Amino acid sequence: MTTAQSIITIFMVILGTMITRFLPFxxxxxxxxPPKYITYLGTVLPYAVIGLLVVYCLKDAVxxxxxxxxxxxAIAFIIFLHKWKKNALLSIGAGTVLYMSLVQNIFQ
Structure with a gap:
């Protein structure tokens, strides 16, 4: 890519990011x-996305x-930790650390 193409690409990425961030406001x-369907989607979509992420992560598991x-x-640990502490960031982070340590150290 030339310098001009790189600058145009960076500008377009910035523009696309700004549009997706500011357009809802x-x-x-x-x-x-907001319309009822937007409120409904705001209620339902976070759970659907998490479900899709879990299915995607487990698609290749044997x-x-x-x-x-x-x-x-790791899933049992995440569920237990989230029920106990009710902190999504802690549950996801600790579950990731546990899973990676299990995969790299115990189940090689």
Whole structure:
């Protein structure tokens, strides 16, 4: 890429990011009530995205042998920790650390 193409690419990425960040605030200002389907999507989509991420992460796991054991241990740990502490960031971070240590140190 030339310097001009790199600058144009960076500008377009910045523009796309700014549009996706600021457009909802322009379309739905603070005093205006959003449509019911937008409110519904705001309620339902976070859970759907988490479900899709879990399915995507487990799509290649083999549960017929010990290869699925680190995933099962990490998921059980995440569920336990989240029920106990009710902190999503802590649960995800600690579960990731546990899973990576299991995969790299115990289940090689």
């Amino acid at each position: 322009i379309i739905f200002p603070e005093g205006k009530t 549960f017929t042998t010990y290869h699925g054991l680190p995933e099962i241990i």
